Amino acid sequence: MLELYGEEISSRLFLGTAQYPSPKILADAARRSGTEILTVSLRREAAGTGAGGKFWDLIRELDVRVLPNTAGCHSVKEAVTTAKMARELFGTDWIKLEVIGHHDSLQPDVFGLVEAARILSEDGFKVFPYTTDDIVVGERLLEAGCQVLMPWCAPIGSARGPVNPDALRAYRAYFPGIPLVVDAGLGRPSHAAQVMEFGFDAVLLNTAVAKAGDPVVMAEAFSKAVVAGRAAFEAQPLEPRDMAVPSTPVIGMAVFE
Amino acid sequence: MKLIINGEEQEVTSSTLLGLLDELAYEHDFLATARNSELVAAEERARCLLIEGDRIEILSPMQGG
DSSP states (O other): OEEETTEEESOOEEEEOSSOSSHHHHHHHHHHHTOSEEEEEEEEOOTTTOHHHHHHHHHHHTTOEEEEBOTTOOSHHHHHHHHHHHHHHHOOSEEEEOOBOOTTTOOBOHHHHHHHHHHHHHTTOEEEEEEOSOHHHHHHHHHTTOSOBEEOSSSTTOOOOOSOHHHHHHHHHHSTTSOBEEESOOOSHHHHHHHHHTTOSEEEESHHHHTSSSHHHHHHHHHHHHHHHHHHHHTOOOOOOSSOOOSSOOTTOOOOO | OEEEETTEEEEOOOSBHHHHHHHTTOOSTTOEEEETTEEEOGGGGGGOBOOTTOEEEEEEEEEOO
């Protein structure tokens, strides 16, 4: 069982709620995935529409935990104020902290991220930082009060999968006992299985499901891949070898001349 | 007085944030508000006095990744 800030979570697949073809497909995909954590955001509400309320009703019907994000924030001040507004709105002190450094790469501003993480942790937030695979930044985030780390495996929405698997393996090895969630860049279920085999504790994804031809079926596919990858990690996979090793015993072979 | 509400300048008459939400016909549920980049909690809106040029943000839940 995965434990995050003292809460036990069964499903190791966290799902985003954006970009689905319809609210119904979002709801169906979330149910089919078996996820217990959905990420949500907050944006300007137009007067008299009640749009945010309708979305929130849909999410609450799914009866899962929500993880609000600070997506789109480019400064510490923006991220901290957005987190405080999210805490009031969603009634949770969990926050997926994003401080974006570049408009094009959506790479985290890790300096602002650490500063914001410290401010929010001291204010009682339970921070889930969207970060890079840089181990030193991970250390700083832990020092700032984070008890979970969420490194990317590729740029947000890129669907490229683990572009630097060695870095992710090193990251896992360097932070034993810390819940690690691969957040961003996954494109296919095999990518999710791969990082779970590395020993990551969970994956967080959105676009790979929402923009698939059939998001509901893809949600199930990712769910199975995450389960398979975790089981493989726990079963201790064989390490690659440089040379061939026969799998069929050679002792007792007949000799024909 | 003129305020910047969700990034757009608007002429309003309300003197408090709570009054402003009513004046603009916002439903009070599912909203989070900020004045000049600082959170104004729901229970503080009635006491939050507005002055010319304040920047008001009115946010609600939305899809996110």
